[in-house]
Amino acid sequence: MxxxxxxxxxxxxxxxxxxxxxxxxxxxxxxxxxxxxxxxxxxxxxxxxxxxxxxxxxxxxxxxxxxxxxxxxxxxxxxxxxxxxxxQAPVQVAPMNREGLDASLRARGLAPQSLSLTGEYARVQLNGVPFASVMLWLDGLRREGRIAVQDAKITAQGKPGMVDATLSLHQSPGVTR
Incomplete structure (x- = not known):
């Protein structure tokens, strides 16, 4: 060095x-x-x-x-x-009821095969309906009524775009009863 x-x-x-x-x-x-x-x-x-x-x-x-x-x-x-x-207080949403669900289904042109309510849950059976209409209806429920799909079984029919659907719905907490 x-x-x-x-x-x-x-x-x-x-x-x-x-x-x-x-x-x-x-x-x-x-x-x-x-x-x-x-x-x-x-x-x-x-x-x-x-x-x-x-x-x-x-x-x-x-x-x-x-x-x-x-x-x-x-x-x-x-x-x-x-x-x-x-x-501000959150916007209160009306509780889910049979008349409201039936009216929203008919507004989308959907006729339920069966519609039953049990407490906070609803079960809807739709046969031979357009898939796009079902998705639009569910999106409207989610946005307007804070109603989420708990369980869904959707099967395609032979005709393109037509499905049979069995849906279980639940309204999110925070809704006034």
Whole structure:
């Protein structure tokens, strides 16, 4: 390790001597011009590395600041609105009943083979109905009445798009009785 260190020191000393010899060969006017050139190059390097990126960043931030303030205001208003909505009582949904289910089925053009209610559960038997209508009806129940499918048995018929369906439905808690 010390051999490599000694070689490095010797190379550095040789370079210093070469630089001193180069400097000694120059006239006073050349030394002055070289010194001024070195100072100008140093100032340009410091400017390019330190000041110019900071200055450009500051200008870019000044340009984007109004947009960022507007976005912050929108976020604050959305947060206030969310807070107000969370303090409101949830919308109460009417409890599931036979008349409501029958009316929603008929509104979709579905005629149930059987419809029975037992407590919080309902069982619906549909024969020879369009699959798309069944799915739309179930989606409407889920959205409007918080009624979920507990169990489903759907079998395809020979005619495309037509099915037989046996569904068990349950209304989510939080519904006023």
């Amino acid at each position: 010390s051999i490599a260190l000694n070689k490095g020191r010797a190379a550095l000393a040789a370079r210093q001597q070469a630089l001193q010899a180069f400097w000694a060969e120059r006239t006073a006017q050349e030394r002055k011009l070289l010194s001024i050139g070195a100072v100008v190059a140093g100032v340009a390097l410091v400017y390019a590395v330190c000041f110019e990126p900071a200055w450009n960043g500051r200008i870019a931030l000044q340009k984007s600041l109004p947009e960022l303030r507007q976005k912050a205001a929108v976020l604050q208003s959305l947060a206030r609105e969310a807070g107000e909505l969370s303090r």
